[in-house]
Amino acid sequence: MKKHDFILAACIILFFLPFFLSPALYEGYKLFNNDHAMIMAFVKFAILSTLGEVIGLRISTGSYYKKGFGILPRAFVWGILGMGINLAFIVFSTGVPRFLASMGAGEAPVLMQLPFTWAKVGVAFAISVTMNSIFAPVFMTLHKVTDTHILATGGTMSGLFTPIPMGNILQNLNWNVQWGFVFKKTIPLFWFPAHTITFLLPSDARIIFAALLGVVLGIFLAIAARK
Numbered sequence: 049m050k051k052h053d054f055i056l057a058a059c060i061i062l063f064f065l066p067f068f069l070s071p072a073l074y075e076g077y078k079l080f081n082n083d084h085a086m087i088m089a090f091v092k093f094a095i096l097s098t099l100g101e102v103i104g105l106r107i108s109t110g111s112y113y114k115k116g117f118g119i120l121p122r123a124f125v126w127g128i129l130g131m132g133i134n135l136a137f138i139v140f141s142t143g144v145p146r147f148l149a150s151m152g153a154g155e156a157p158v159l160m161q162l163p164f165t166w167a168k169v170g171v172a173f174a175i176s177v178t179m180n181s182i183f184a185p186v187f188m189t190l191h192k193v194t195d196t197h198i199l200a201t202g203g204t205m206s207g208l209f210t211p212i213p214m215g216n217i218l219q220n221l222n223w224n225v226q227w228g229f230v231f232k233k234t235i236p237l238f239w240f241p242a243h244t245i246t247f248l249l250p251s252d253a254r255i256i257f258a259a260l261l262g263v264v265l266g267i268f269l270a271i272a273a274r275k
Contacts, residue, residue, distance in 0.1 A: 049099075089127075089131050093131075093254055094130065095123070096260055097129075100264065101122055127131065130255070139252070172245075175243075192221060197213075238264070
């Protein structure tokens with residue numbers, strides 16, 4: 049580790065430390081998080097998932113900053129995507145147990161409200177598999193499109209809001225990597241089990257955990273970029 053790695057680690061610790069030291073601050077966070085879930089989803093993903101991309105940049109290039117990388121546009125996009133992820137969590141965590149109940153597993157919705165059991169793990173796994181099979185490929189492709197657009201427009205906020213040449217970007221994506229690594233490997237080998245854990249957590253903790261997984265995603269993106 050180099051000096052700037054220690055500086056980043058220290059900044060992260062200093063950012064989160066007050067929430068551990070001040071019960072009042074933590075309770076205030078929980079209250080605001082409960083009342084304004086979508087706003088907090090935006091904030092959490094904008095900060096944590098962008099941090100993951102910055103760490104991925106460090107892995108790829110040896111530096112946390114690169115001209116045209118577009119940290120602010122990426123943070124904004126991550127915030128919007130985070131709101132979509134929060135929506136997906138609500139839809140799939142509610143819908144999949146009800147679907148299982150309609151297929152004969154009538155206890156599935158109730159299991160998700162109970163303490164840990166292996167049956168609950170099975171339901172959480174079903175939610176994760178369904179969400180990551182339906183939602184994740186679209187989400188990952190959209191994220192790749194926005195990343196490409198940010199880089200192509202110089203990493204500026206004004207460039208982000210120019211029309212996205214969707215067809216051109218989709219046509220020129222490296223689908224061998226997108227399918228062969230991002231979809232085929234990371235979804236079943238990482239995101240299936242990772243989001244199983246996510247859905248075993250209390251609902252108010254799921255988004256922060258998912259945003260923390262954005263750090264891991266940043267590392268995956270760095271690996272994919274190298275490929």
